[in-house]
Amino acid sequence: MTETTPAAGFRILAREDFSDVTYSLVVHHPLMAKAAQPGQFVIVMSHESGERIPLTIADFDRKKGTVTLVVQAVGKSTKEMQQVCQPGTSLYGIVGPMGVPSPLAGKKKVVCVGGGLGVAPIYPQARGFKENGAYVIGVLGFRTKNLVFWADKFRACCDELILCTDDGSVGMKGFVSDGIKVAIEGHKDIDEVVAIGPPIMMKACADTTRPHAIKTIVSLNPIMVDGTGMCGGCRVKIGNEVKFACVDGPDFDGHKVDFNDLMMRLRRYKEEEKAALDRWSENCRIMQQKPTVVPGNGTGESSLGLPDPFEEAMGG
Ligand SMILES: Cc1cc2nc3c(=O)[nH]c(=O)nc-3n(C[C@H](O)[C@H](O)[C@H](O)COP(=O)(O)OP(=O)(O)OC[C@H]3O[C@@H](n4cnc5c(N)ncnc54)[C@H](O)[C@@H]3O)c2cc1C
Numbered sequence: 633m634t635e636t637t638p639a640a641g642f643r644i645l646a647r648e649d650f651s652d653v654t655y656s657l658v659v660h661h662p663l664m665a666k667a668a669q670p671g672q673f674v675i676v677m678s679h680e681s682g683e684r685i686p687l688t689i690a691d692f693d694r695k696k697g698t699v700t701l702v703v704q705a706v707g708k709s710t711k712e713m714q715q716v717c718q719p720g721t722s723l724y725g726i727v728g729p730m731g732v733p734s735p736l737a738g739k740k741k742v743v744c745v746g747g748g749l750g751v752a753p754i755y756p757q758a759r760g761f762k763e764n765g766a767y768v769i770g771v772l773g774f775r776t777k778n779l780v781f782w783a784d785k786f787r788a789c790c791d792e793l794i795l796c797t798d799d800g801s802v803g804m805k806g807f808v809s810d811g812i813k814v815a816i817e818g819h820k821d822i823d824e825v826v827a828i829g830p831p832i833m834m835k836a837c838a839d840t841t842r843p844h845a846i847k848t849i850v851s852l853n854p855i856m857v858d859g860t861g862m863c864g865g866c867r868v869k870i871g872n873e874v875k876f877a878c879v880d881g882p883d884f885d886g887h888k889v890d891f892n893d894l895m896m897r898l899r900r901y902k903e904e905e906k907a908a909l910d911r912w913s914e915n916c917r918i919m920q921q922k923p924t925v926v927p928g929n930g931t932g933e934s935s936l937g938l939p940d941p942f943e944e945a946m947g948g
C-alpha cells in the first residue's frame with residue numbers, strides 16, 4: 633500500500649454526473665491503477681484539511697493510468713466534493729489500494745448484484761470474473777429509469793443482464809432480490825452471488841440465497857477512520873467473530889454478517905454529521921458565491937481554491 637501526496641495532488645481528468653447526487657471522477661494515478669484489484673478501495677482527502685473518506689475503486693485502467701471513483705453526495709464531505717471536484721482540479725491525497733482483493737478465479741457461474749450506487753463497485757468484480765472465464769449474470773437495481781448508469785459497461789462483460797427498477801420504468805419491476813430469484817430459477821448451478829449496495833439491500837440478498845445454500849459475498853461499508861486496523865472504527869460482527877472491514881474485508885460471507893449491528897453503528901454519529909453539514913451549508917450560504925476552482929498549482933497548498941468555511945469542523 634502506498635500513501636502518496638505529491639504537491640500537485642491527483643488530477644481529475646473527467647467527471648460525469650449520473651443524477652443530482654451521484655457523480656463519477658476519473659483520476660490520474662498510474663501507480664494506483666497498476667496496483668488496484670477488484671474489491672479494493674481508497675481513502676481520499678479532497679483538500680488539505682478535508683475528511684478522509686473511503687471510496688471503492690469503481691474502475692481502473694492500467695494503460696491510461698487512471699482510477700474511477702463513483703460518489704454519492706450524502707453529507708458534508710461528499711457534497712463539498714460534488715461542488716468543487718471538476719476536471720482540471722486535483723484531489724489532495726489518495727491512500728490505497730486498501731482491503732483484501734476479491735477472489736475471482738475458479739468460479740464457473742456467478743451472479744454480480746449492484747443496487748443503486750453499489751452498481752459502480754460491483755463492476756470491476758463482474759469484469760474480473762469474466763476475464764477469469766466465469767459465466768457472469770449481472771443483476772442491477774435502481775429506483776427508476778433516470779437513475780440507471782453503466783448498463784452498457786455491464787452488457788459488455790456479462791453473459792446475462794437483469795435490470796430491475798422499483799417502479800418498473802425499465803427492465804423488470806422489483807428489487808435486486810427479485811432479480812436474484814429470476815437468476816436462481818434459470819440456473820441451478822450458481823457458484824456464488826456477490827452483492828454490493830446499502831446494508832438493507834445486501835441483507836435482503838443474503839436472505840434470498842440462504843435457503844438455496846448459495847455462497848453469498850457482500851461488501852461492507854462501516855464507518856472507517858484510519859483504514860489500517862488500528863482504530864477499531866470499522867468493527868463488524870461476522871458469525872461469532874469480530875473483524876475489521878478495512879483490513880479483513882470489506883468482503884465477507886453475507887450469511888454470517890450481523891447487519892443489524894452494522895446499521896446501528898452506521899447511525900451512531902448522525903447528530904454530528906448533521907451539525908457538520910448544517911455548518912458547511914450555512915457558511916456556503918453566507919459566502920454567497922461559488923467556490924473558485926483552480927487547477928492543482930504545485931505549491932502543496934489545497935488544490936481547490938476553496939476557502940475552508942468550516943475550520944471548526946475539520947474532519948467532518
Ligand atoms: C469500504 C468503503 C467503500 C465505500 N465506497 C463508497 C463509494 O464508492 N462511493 C460512495 O459514495 N461512498 C462510499 N462509501 C461511503 C462513504 O465513505 C461515505 O458516504 C462518506 O464517508 C460520507 O461522508 P460525508 O461527510 O459526505 O457524509 P456524513 O454526513 O459524514 O455521513 C453520511 C453517512 O455516511 C457514512 N459515513 C460517514 N463517514 C464515514 C466514513 N469515514 N467511513 C465510512 N462511512 C462513513 C455513515 O453511514 C453516515 O451516516 C464507502 C464506505 C466504505 C467503508
Ligand code: FES
Pocket residue numbers: 855856857858859860861862863864865866867876877878879
Ligand atoms: S478503519 Fe480503523 S480499524 Fe478499520
